[in-house]
Amino acid sequence: MGKIKKTKNPKTAQNTQALPFNTDRGQHILKNPGVVNAIVEKSALKASDTVFEVGPGTGNLTVKMLEAAKKVVACEIDPRMISELKKRVLGTPSQNKLEVRSGDVMKMEWPYFDVCVANLPYQISSPFVFKLLLQRPLPRYAVLMFQKEFADRLIAKPGDKDYCRLSVNVQLLAKVDHLMKVKRTEFRPPPKVDSAVVRIAPKNPPPPINFQVGFFKFRKKTIFKQNCNFLFPIFKDYCIFCKNYSIF
Numbered sequence: 714m715g716k717i718k719k720t721k722n723p724k725t726a727q728n729t730q731a732l733p734f735n736t737d738r739g740q741h742i743l744k745n746p747g748v749v750n751a752i753v754e755k756s757a758l759k760a761s762d763t764v765f766e767v768g769p770g771t772g773n774l775t776v777k778m779l780e781a782a783k784k785v786v787a788c789e790i791d792p793r794m795i796s797e798l799k800k801r802v803l804g805t806p807s808q809n810k811l812e813v814r815s816g817d818v819m820k821m822e823w824p825y826f827d828v829c830v831a832n833l834p835y836q837i838s839s840p841f842v843f844k845l846l847l848q849r850p851l852p853r854y855a856v857l858m859f860q861k862e863f864a865d866r867l868i869a870k871p872g873d874k875d876y877c878r879l880s881v882n883v884q885l886l887a888k889v890d891h892l893m894k895v896k897r898t899e900f901r902p903p904p905k906v907d908s909a910v911v912r913i914a915p916k917n918p919p920p921p922i923n924f925q926v927g928f929f930k931f932r933k934k935t936i937f938k939q940n941c942n943f944l945f946p947i948f949k950d951y952c953i954f955c956k957n958y959s960i961f
């Protein structure tokens with residue numbers, strides 16, 4: 714593990730040797746190597762893969778993925794974490810396989826990648842998933858850790874209590890599978906909620922949706938005030954489907 718130590722108030726931390734966690738940035742670090750190994754195993758990385766990791770933190774997942782993949786491009790918002798990560802791989806055989814990008818993943822252009830693996834900061838879950846599904850070329854899949862309740866909505870099927878607009882929108886564009894549950898006690902500091910790891914495999918080729926007039930640009934209420942006939946067939950079917958299932 715890295716040198717990070719939990720402090721009650723990061724802003725007033727006195728310990729200059731250890732970094733405080735910033736939970737406002739979703740800094741809940743996986744502390745159980747068994748969970749880290751399980752996530753990497755379930756990611757089924759190939760030796761030829763370029764992996765996009767969001768929020769590597771101190772690099773617990775990163776170092777394992779570097780052993781399995783051709784390259785890891787890791788995007789991290791916190792410069793302190795970047796420096797810990799770089800120190801961790803310095804002088805190791807993995808050093809040249811790691812590219813670190815500094816900044817907010819939602820504001821930057823994404824690199825080419827085959828697979829995305831991330832223990833995501835939960836506050837960006839929804840926009841991240843839709844940015845992922847609009848990424849071109851399409852990645853093979855993403856293995857992502859979410860708050861359990863968000864994961865439940867992603868994988869919900871018609872009739873389930875969690876079935877909602879998110880389930881419909883994501884499952885229209887991808888196959889979503891639940892991989893594993895992760896208890897809050899597996900993180901340092903523990904978050905207030907449990908988590909789950911999900912694989913999102915975009916449908917390839919994607920359904921023929923024109924996103925300029927698609928559901929990302931419309932509010933459902935606006936759509937239903939209009940005549941669906943002007944919409945191209947798949948989007949019209951989608952509207953009817955949502956209407957039938959009362960998904961608004």
Ligand SMILES: C[S@@+](CC[C@H](N)C(=O)[O-])C[C@H]1O[C@@H](n2cnc3c(N)ncnc32)[C@H](O)[C@@H]1O
Nearest residue numbers: 741742743768769770789790791817818832834
């Ligand atoms: C849940 S921690 C995961 C840390 C590490 N991957 C692990 O599993 O132990 C989330 C990480 O995402 C970073 N982060 C938060 N918001 C971000 C953003 N918008 N763009 C990039 N990284 C972000 C945080 O600084 C933190 O290192």
